[in-house]
Amino acid sequence: MTKRGILTIVAILAVLVLIGWVLQNNKKKNAETTAVVASGSSGAVSINTEKVTTAAINLDFSSNGTFAANQDLTLSAENSGRVSRVLVDEGSRVSKGQIVARIDAELLNVDVETAQANYQTAVKDLERYESSFKTGGVTQQQLDNARLNVSTSRARLQSANRKSGDANIKAPISGIINKRFIEQGSFVNAGTQLFEIVDVSKLKLKVTVNENQVVNLKIGDKVSIKSNVFPKSSFSGKVSFIAPKADNSLNFPVEIEVSNNAGSELKAGMYGTAVFDFADQDAVLTVARTAFVGSVNSNKVYVLDGNKAKERQVISGRTFGNRVEVLEGLKEGETVITSGQINLVDGTEVQAIK
Numbered sequence: 001m002t003k004r005g006i007l008t009i010v011a012i013l014a015v016l017v018l019i020g021w022v023l024q025n026n027k028k029k030n031a032e033t034t035a036v037v038a039s040g041s042s043g044a045v046s047i048n049t050e051k052v053t054t055a056a057i058n059l060d061f062s063s064n065g066t067f068a069a070n071q072d073l074t075l076s077a078e079n080s081g082r083v084s085r086v087l088v089d090e091g092s093r094v095s096k097g098q099i100v101a102r103i104d105a106e107l108l109n110v111d112v113e114t115a116q117a118n119y120q121t122a123v124k125d126l127e128r129y130e131s132s133f134k135t136g137g138v139t140q141q142q143l144d145n146a147r148l149n150v151s152t153s154r155a156r157l158q159s160a161n162r163k164s165g166d167a168n169i170k171a172p173i174s175g176i177i178n179k180r181f182i183e184q185g186s187f188v189n190a191g192t193q194l195f196e197i198v199d200v201s202k203l204k205l206k207v208t209v210n211e212n213q214v215v216n217l218k219i220g221d222k223v224s225i226k227s228n229v230f231p232k233s234s235f236s237g238k239v240s241f242i243a244p245k246a247d248n249s250l251n252f253p254v255e256i257e258v259s260n261n262a263g264s265e266l267k268a269g270m271y272g273t274a275v276f277d278f279a280d281q282d283a284v285l286t287v288a289r290t291a292f293v294g295s296v297n298s299n300k301v302y303v304l305d306g307n308k309a310k311e312r313q314v315i316s317g318r319t320f321g322n323r324v325e326v327l328e329g330l331k332e333g334e335t336v337i338t339s340g341q342i343n344l345v346d347g348t349e350v351q352a353i354k
Helices: 003-038 106-134 140-165
Strands: 045-051 053-056 061-076 081-086 099-103 168-170 175-180 193-209 222-226 235-242 252-259 271-276 283-288 300-305 308-313 315-320 323-328 335-339 350-352
Touching: 061 175, 061 252, 099 193, 106 140, 193 271, 222 252, 252 271, 283 335
Parallel strands: 045 350
Antiparallel strands: 045 335, 053 283, 061 193, 061 271, 081 099, 099 168, 175 193, 193 252, 222 235, 222 271, 235 252, 283 323, 300 308, 300 335, 315 323
């Protein structure tokens, strides 16, 4: 190996040794810093605390959501034919039962006339068979077949009359024509989309609430509704649906029926805020959410006893933001530890940070 190669290796080894020494020195300094932070001047673990108190609970909350039309449907053709007239356009207001279009009924009328003729013939045949049956001219089976033919012909006539009546396309609900899919003169088949009708006289505000909020709701509850686009207008609604099952995010869908104002300012697809107001609640015992070791589900806290931390099992109740109701295990006036629990075991000496 050349002299130059030997020098390169030595230099690399020297750099590695220097890096190792720096890392070790930094590790030692970090450990000393951590020990200072974790311990007070007496070697006790530094903690934060708070007194256990009773307080009135505010159950009020709000939830954002989207308005949906009370009714939104697509009207389709029930028969084939050529559109002879279109009586409404997009944006037109229609009432339930109003004629919105007509389909050429010429062929349908022919079907009615044919069905009517067949029915009359069947009735006359039945009368003849009944007369002949009395004299023994026809059998019972022939008479029964004649009666069946009358019944079948009557059903066909009723169906033809209904189809002929369906030549007048009528709106099944009251609302506004949001889309028109046909033009006068176009040919449609049964099932062809004709109009989209939207009823916004009433809307549904769809929101989600968590498990602590849903337990306080019931069908029919009054709700105040706010809209960012109409800050000076106020709307009222009532809870019309509460999902019996949570969604994938563990929230519960809730629908609120909202009456629109006279000008139908609210539109389907707009954002809205539901404000849920509740009566004043009785005072309950609460602690900070951070007092629980790990999570609220652990039902374990540390209580300050002199200068030591004592582990305490409790039974938690409802959660209100950053406060948690305590049903059993604590008394008003006791002091719980709200930070530093990761360094604690039962009986650890502690020092509260002032």
